Amino acid sequence: MGLLAGEGQILWACIGAALAVCANLLLRPLVRAINRQPSENSELASTYSIAFICRSMDGPRVRKNLIGALSSVSDVELVEVSEAPGDDGSHVNVCATISAHKPRGIAIESIVFGLAREPGVVRSDWRLSTPNE
Numbered sequence: 015m016g017l018l019a020g021e022g023q024i025l026w027a028c029i030g031a032a033l034a035v036c037a038n039l040l041l042r043p044l045v046r047a048i049n050r051q052p053s054e055n056s057e058l059a060s061t062y063s064i065a066f067i068c069r070s071m072d073g074p075r076v077r078k079n080l081i082g083a084l085s086s087v088s089d090v091e092l093v094e095v096s097e098a099p100g101d102d103g104s105h106v107n108v109c110a111t112i113s114a115h116k117p118r119g120i121a122i123e124s125i126v127f128g129l130a131r132e133p134g135v136v137r138s139d140w141r142l143s144t145p146n147e
Contacts, residue, residue: 059113061093061143062122066108072134073097073106079132080110083125090114090121105136 015034018027068076077097084092093111100106112122122140130138 059115060117062112062114062118062140063143064110064112064122064126064140065138066129066135067100067105067137068108068132069134069136070099070104070106072132073108076129076132076135077108079129080108080125083129084110084112087118087121087125089116090118 015027015030018024018030064080066076066080074097077095081092081095084090091113093113095110096108098107098109112118119142126138126140129135
């Protein structure tokens with residue numbers, strides 16, 4: 015339309031601009047209707063696994079803080095929390111499995127990072143499991 019206006023074709027430039035504005039206004043309801051439709055994967059829950067290795071005496075505190083932190087995240091269901099002795103006897107493995115219908119990787123990363131900085135935590139890890147796993 016700018017080219018038409020620059021060439022002196024003001025009438026055609028105005029018609030083209032009017033058509034562009036009308037197309038945007040008339041197609042907006044269609045775009046909104048399409049965006050409201052749920053995607054095919056929205057019904058599938060994502061499963062996240064979280065694991066900490068910490069000193070035996072810090073295991074209950076890490077487990078309690080993990081449960082508390084996960085309870086503050088919306089749209090997350092705590093499936094399982096376990097605490098098992100480590101290989102050397104001086105450490106424990108604190109593990110959690112959670113399910114979420116929305117992506118929650120950033121929130122989980124924040125929780126794991128925060129708990130990994132607590133005294134006694136030796137190692138932390140989390141991963142997203144695909145629905146087929």
